[in-house]
Amino acid sequence: MPEAPMNDLALGAPPARKRELPPPLVMFGLIWVGLMLVVALLADLISPFAYTALDLRNRLSPPVFMGGDWLHPLGTDELGRDVLSRLIYSIRTSLIIAFGATIVGAVLGTTLGFLAAHFRGVVENFVMALVDFSASIPFLILALAVLAFFGNSMLLFVLLLGLHAWERYARIARGLAISASAQGYAGAVRQLGARPLRVYGRHILPNIASTLIVSMTLAFPEVILLESGLSFLGLGVQPPATSLGNMVGFGREYLTRAPWILLAPAVVIVLTTLSVSLIGDWLRDRLDPTLR
Amino acid sequence: MLRFTATRLLRAAITIVMVVTFAFVVLRLSGDPAQIIMGADAPPEAVDAFRTAWGLDEPIWVQYISYFGAIFSGDLGRSMRDGREAIVLVLERIPATLALTVPALVIKLALGIPAGILAALYRNSALDRAVMMFAVAGFTIPSFVLGLLLVLVFAVQLGWLPSGGQESWRHAILPVITLGIGGAAALARFTRSAMLEVLGQPYIRTASAKGVAWRRVVANHALPNAAIPTVTIIGFMFGSLIAGAVVVESVFSWPGVGRLLVTAVSNRDLAVVQCILLLVAMTMITANLVVDLLYGVLDPRLRGGARKAEA
Amino acid sequence: MTALLEARGISRSYRLRRGILGGSVEVRAVDHVSLTIERGRTLGLVGESGCGKSTTGRLALGLEAPDSGEVRFDGAPMPSPNSAEWRRSRARMQMVFQDPLGALDRRLPIGAQVAEPLEIHGLDTTRVIPLLESVGLRRDHADRYPHELSGGQRQRAVLARALATDPAFLVCDEPISALDVSIQAQVMNLLTDIQAERGVGMLFISHDLRAVRQVSHRVAVMYLGRIVEEGEPDAVLHRPAHPYSRALVSAIPQPRRAGAKFAPRIVLQGDPPNPADRPSGCAFHPRCAFATEICRAVVPELAPRASDGRTVACHRADDDLPAEAWTKPLERVA
Numbered sequence: 041m042p043e044a045p046m047n048d049l050a051l052g053a054p055p056a057r058k059r060e061l062p063p064p065l066v067m068f069g070l071i072w073v074g075l076m077l078v079v080a081l082l083a084d085l086i087s088p089f090a091y092t093a094l095d096l097r098n099r100l101s102p103p104v105f106m107g108g109d110w111l112h113p114l115g116t117d118e119l120g121r122d123v124l125s126r127l128i129y130s131i132r133t134s135l136i137i138a139f140g141a142t143i144v145g146a147v148l149g150t151t152l153g154f155l156a157a158h159f160r161g162v163v164e165n166f167v168m169a170l171v172d173f174s175a176s177i178p179f180l181i182l183a184l185a186v187l188a189f190f191g192n193s194m195l196l197f198v199l200l201l202g203l204h205a206w207e208r209y210a211r212i213a214r215g216l217a218i219s220a221s222a223q224g225y226a227g228a229v230r231q232l233g234a235r236p237l238r239v240y241g242r243h244i245l246p247n248i249a250s251t252l253i254v255s256m257t258l259a260f261p262e263v264i265l266l267e268s269g270l271s272f273l274g275l276g277v278q279p280p281a282t283s284l285g286n287m288v289g290f291g292r293e294y295l296t297r298a299p300w301i302l303l304a305p306a307v308v309i310v311l312t313t314l315s316v317s318l319i320g321d322w323l324r325d326r327l328d329p330t331l332r
Numbered sequence: 333m334l335r336f337t338a339t340r341l342l343r344a345a346i347t348i349v350m351v352v353t354f355a356f357v358v359l360r361l362s363g364d365p366a367q368i369i370m371g372a373d374a375p376p377e378a379v380d381a382f383r384t385a386w387g388l389d390e391p392i393w394v395q396y397i398s399y400f401g402a403i404f405s406g407d408l409g410r411s412m413r414d415g416r417e418a419i420v421l422v423l424e425r426i427p428a429t430l431a432l433t434v435p436a437l438v439i440k441l442a443l444g445i446p447a448g449i450l451a452a453l454y455r456n457s458a459l460d461r462a463v464m465m466f467a468v469a470g471f472t473i474p475s476f477v478l479g480l481l482l483v484l485v486f487a488v489q490l491g492w493l494p495s496g497g498q499e500s501w502r503h504a505i506l507p508v509i510t511l512g513i514g515g516a517a518a519l520a521r522f523t524r525s526a527m528l529e530v531l532g533q534p535y536i537r538t539a540s541a542k543g544v545a546w547r548r549v550v551a552n553h554a555l556p557n558a559a560i561p562t563v564t565i566i567g568f569m570f571g572s573l574i575a576g577a578v579v580v581e582s583v584f585s586w587p588g589v590g591r592l593l594v595t596a597v598s599n600r601d602l603a604v605v606q607c608i609l610l611l612v613a614m615t616m617i618t619a620n621l622v623v624d625l626l627y628g629v630l631d632p633r634l635r636g637g638a639r640k641a642e643a
Numbered sequence: 644m645t646a647l648l649e650a651r652g653i654s655r656s657y658r659l660r661r662g663i664l665g666g667s668v669e670v671r672a673v674d675h676v677s678l679t680i681e682r683g684r685t686l687g688l689v690g691e692s693g694c695g696k697s698t699t700g701r702l703a704l705g706l707e708a709p710d711s712g713e714v715r716f717d718g719a720p721m722p723s724p725n726s727a728e729w730r731r732s733r734a735r736m737q738m739v740f741q742d743p744l745g746a747l748d749r750r751l752p753i754g755a756q757v758a759e760p761l762e763i764h765g766l767d768t769t770r771v772i773p774l775l776e777s778v779g780l781r782r783d784h785a786d787r788y789p790h791e792l793s794g795g796q797r798q799r800a801v802l803a804r805a806l807a808t809d810p811a812f813l814v815c816d817e818p819i820s821a822l823d824v825s826i827q828a829q830v831m832n833l834l835t836d837i838q839a840e841r842g843v844g845m846l847f848i849s850h851d852l853r854a855v856r857q858v859s860h861r862v863a864v865m866y867l868g869r870i871v872e873e874g875e876p877d878a879v880l881h882r883p884a885h886p887y888s889r890a891l892v893s894a895i896p897q898p899r900r901a902g903a904k905f906a907p908r909i910v911l912q913g914d915p916p917n918p919a920d921r922p923s924g925c926a927f928h929p930r931c932a933f934a935t936e937i938c939r940a941v942v943p944e945l946a947p948r949a950s951d952g953r954t955v956a957c958h959r960a961d962d963d964l965p966a967e968a969w970t971k972p973l974e975r976v977a
Contacts, residue, residue: 169346169347169350170350172343172346172347172350173347173350173351173354176347176351176613176616176617176620177351177609177612177613177616178571178572178575178576178612178616180575180578180579181575181578181593181608181609181612182609184578184593184594184597184605185355185358185597185605185606185608185609186358187597188596188597188600188601188602188605189358189359189361189600189602189605190358190361191600224745224746225745225746225747225748225749227746228738228740228746228747228801229748229759231704231706231733231737231738232733232737232759232760232763232804233729233730233731233732233733233734233760233763233764234730234759234763235730235763238763243748243750243751246750247748247749247750261471261472265474268474268476269474269475269476269579272474272476272579272582273578273579273582273594274594274598275594275597275598285474285476288476288477288480289476292480292583295480295483295484295488295495296488299484299488302480306477306480306481309474309477310472310473310474310477313471313472313474314468314472317468317471317472318468
């Protein structure tokens, strides 16, 4: 597993090195993601209307740049709900789900990877068989099956999306933990008499954190796409709650008459996944070139 | 090679058992099947009779084994919607799905692989940048957005093509393009990086330093080696011929397996969902198996490794 | 008084699996080895790589349990690995590793890592600075990270960490082989000084015979998991009794004095030893110039030989074996 190059390139770098600005595209990504975070955090403050508020006199009114007025800068939908407000709350919902699911996946995968590395034998074989299993079915199908059997709730939905990419973290955590224990620092600490909690928590986890963070950044846009895809199919976030994919899904009915309902969230999805991918690629090149 | 094949077959078999177990566990966890199928207001004696008839009063491991038996004899249950056999419902839809996914696969291969190879050979050229932009766009634009944009432009604005349905071959054009472009972008990105990795290897530099013509270096050394990792992703694409169009079929109201799945999930038509899940898993596992075996053919080191372990 | 560490007939095998379906081969890494280490003394363990030296070290330290045989530390049996009692016992026995950079956590400053055994065993963590100074590091090294130190300094830090709990027993597994030659002597001297000061018993594992001769009070030679010769360093390393020891010793480059006869260098014939495919009888017989029928059939026991009481495992220990016998294989190699 990728141990040596990572350490030499990333961790062994002298701390005094002058920081250079990231390339312009990455800067754009950082700014966009920052903007999305601010929007998500301040949704209640900056949103001009409640996302469920109806304005029946102004149904399907176009956005400003298509001849609409400033009352509804991005226009309204078929029920006269303000698209900008719905967009703001959708950003919040989608980001919460994507963050939650990414963290669930990373925690679950890393834990299982550590368990496999620690106990070896039966536990390891079991975890690796699960990894094989997850890799052998397209995740969308698995997710649809679970949703069919269990119905949908926000919590289940986040947990389910968390299963996406868990096997990547498990592989990474297991491989790095085994190599650290075999001849490296983890084995050395173990033989000092340390409990497993100290070995994994204080030593292995901080050492592999940069690799895990890069993997999370690379998985994050995939989770956003999955969430929006499922919500688009009507199987993800359920009304009255709204998410980006869900907005596109409902906006589709008015594609001919009011394309703005659908275009606004579509643009946000594309720009957000693009930004996070750019940041992820950049981080990977800087922190851990061994990941692909 | 025999042991290599046998090991791969065993792994595939284990994964199949896990998929079936997954379906069984999820089915049992999701509630009492008798209650679900009979409905909540069914009389208790009818529910009991149903239990006995379907073996649901047996110990769980007996049910588990007979579940396996049923599945491998092709009995995948009946749709709760129209009472027809789930497997028949699903098989009916396969041709429609293949009508989209097969041409899309051709587009992916014909577009993605040459684009990736050329981008790697002319690294940092305008062509390379264009391919990378296309690849990034293909990854970040979800298929439902791309599909709807195509509809907006070619169906709504220009009126050249129909926006949905399955009446003629013209109806297939937009969905095939939507599917093909996304996959081609992923394949181009993957081929490019596989190619770049190979081109950085010492044996490539040695070959060109020895004065072998660059064209021959590429044809004889770089391409075969870059093919090895690329086969994996192509295998995955073959595996998703049946299930790869869930979203696109929904966008274009195309009556394939994907749309059946979405409808079945909405209606909680468990038998149909389970049937599709198993079918897709089998296809994927078979595709992975073929890829693994192809690896053995393409990469002699793997065969050698297997033989060395035997010694 | 009982010995500090006593290993009685310990063996350890590993299973090498061949794929999911394939059977497994049993590899005997350590085969019926007995060792004794006295307080304040050093036992040097030499042999080629792959002969089971490191596994013997791990077994002696209790990092792994032997499949058979027994390790007793201070008269008591070694607790089973990873038990609470085993963790407590780590304060009394420690390891010095071959690769100091790998053995240190590169995310923590040296001081924190030296303090770690003290934290684990609930001891006074203010001892870190004196510990660093006792191994020849400076006070300000405590705030440095491993990559900011030189190889020799790192090995000193590893040593400081190993000594933190004031252990009675130290296993040094190839402690100098990753270091520059110029640094090796310093670390060797440090080890002998520490032993003189603290009275630790050591198991010094190395393929470097000169290093072993410098620090050891006794020497054991290992070949394919078994000890083939054991004794005083002077005896074993100057007048080796086992044919394998003779080959090892002859491989040390000697300064040649003017007019002196050039000592013949023995080049071993045959394949290097493969623990997965152990020859019958004496494991060394395929490479030995003196092998006879009995060597191919019967495993020789490690026992004092009749002539002078030297401990050797060789059927021909009491025969007069001329060094010239080795020149034949030399020609064949040429």
